[in-house]
Amino acid sequence: xxxxxxxxxxxxxxxxxxxxxxxxxxxxxxxxxxxxxxxxxxxxxxxxxxxxxxxxxxxxxxxxxxxxxxxxxxxxxxxxxxxxxxxxxxxxxxxxxxxxxxxxxxxxxxxxxxxxxxxxxxxxxxxxxxxxxxxxxxxxxxxxxxxxxxxxxxxxxxxxxxxxxxxxxxxxxxxxxxxxxxxxxxxxxxxxxxxxxxxxxxxxxxxxxxxxxxxxxxxxxxxxxxxxxxxxxxx
Numbered sequence: 001x002x003x004x005x006x007x008x009x010x011x012x013x014x015x016x017x018x019x020x021x022x023x024x025x026x027x028x029x030x031x032x033x034x035x036x037x038x039x040x041x042x043x044x045x046x047x048x049x050x051x052x053x054x055x056x057x058x059x060x061x062x063x064x065x066x067x068x069x070x071x072x073x074x075x076x077x078x079x080x081x082x083x084x085x086x087x088x089x090x091x092x093x094x095x096x097x098x099x100x101x102x103x104x105x106x107x108x109x110x111x112x113x114x115x116x117x118x119x120x121x122x123x124x125x126x127x128x129x130x131x132x133x134x135x136x137x138x139x140x141x142x143x144x145x146x147x148x149x150x151x152x153x154x155x156x157x158x159x160x161x162x163x164x165x166x167x168x169x170x171x172x173x174x175x176x177x178x179x180x181x182x183x184x185x186x187x188x189x190x191x192x193x194x195x196x197x198x199x200x201x202x203x204x205x206x207x208x209x210x211x212x213x214x215x216x217x218x219x220x221x222x223x224x225x226x227x228x229x230x231x232x233x234x235x
Contacts, residue, residue, distance in 0.1 A: 031083070031085065034083035034084070034085060034086075035095075035106050035107075035108070035214060037079065038069060038074075038079065038083060038095055039105070039106040041053075041074045041079040042069070042074070042097065044078050045074060045078050046104070052067065052097060052100060052104060053070050053071075053073035053078075054067040054068060054069060054070055054097055055067075055068045055069075055070040056068075062218065062219060062220060063098075064096065064107070064210070064216040064217065064218065065096060065109065065218055066096075067096055067097040067098070067100050068094060068095070068096050069095040069096060069097060069106065071086070071088050071095075082095075083095070087111060092110065092111045092112050093108040093109065093110060093111060094108065094109040095108060096108070096216060098210055098216060105210075107210065107215060107216045108163075108214050108215050108216070109215070109216060109218045110163040110215055110218070113160045113161065113163070113182070113218065116158060116160045116172070117160060117180050117219055120152075120154075120180050121179070123152040123153070123154065124147065124152065124178060125178070127151065127152055128178060134147055134174060135147050135148040135151035135152060136148070140173055140183075141234060142232070143175050143176040143221075143232075144173050144174075144175060144181065144221065144232050145175075145176075146171075146173055147173070147174060157172075158171075158172045159171055159172065160182060162184075162187055163213075163215040164184075164187040164190070164191070164209055164213050164215060165186075165187060165190055168186050168187055168190070170182050170184060170186070171183040180219065181219055181220060181221050182217070182218065182219045182220055184206070184209065184217045184220055185223070185230050187209060187217070188205055188206065188208060188209065188223055188230050189230050191208040191209055191213075192208055192230070194212075195208060195211075195212050200225060202224055202233075203224060203225065204222045204233065205223050205225060205230060206220060222234075
């Protein structure tokens, strides 16, 4: 009997030790079911309140990042608690709404990208503070600049992991205001080749990512098609 109790206690301790790691792993997976549960809660909230449960970021220039889901407005009536993978629950994803005027859809921002972006932004800001300008190496497009990483004391050109493809690394540039932007060209090309679409020249082709994935292209600028090539639109 004592052996049985000791074995049960040992299993209890082992389970208790493992659970935090398992929970942490779960918090890093973008489960579609969790997104659908938030989507349902948003729809119900909108029907009853004629408004959206969001925290608007009016200063945010990226339209896809302007409407962050405000879980305080959803809990407990429409949702028991924030999803385990949400930032509010210690996860690595921020829940946002896109297409808010016509058909609000719940999407995710992968916050693991932000660390590399913030580190690069700090390096850019520090250089500009000392030199009054950024160390531009190349003008990639109108309002998009590649920087000399060596002058920023970086070993290589900075990139971040793509939320859209496990093998893609996305370059970091800056815009005309010195703000870091992520180059999603390789992801957009991949999506345009993989999914059916009707995009033409002049359209913002970032929509191909939003329509077919759980994520938004955070820290991005508009892209379009020019002679069949994906290019920065300069808008």
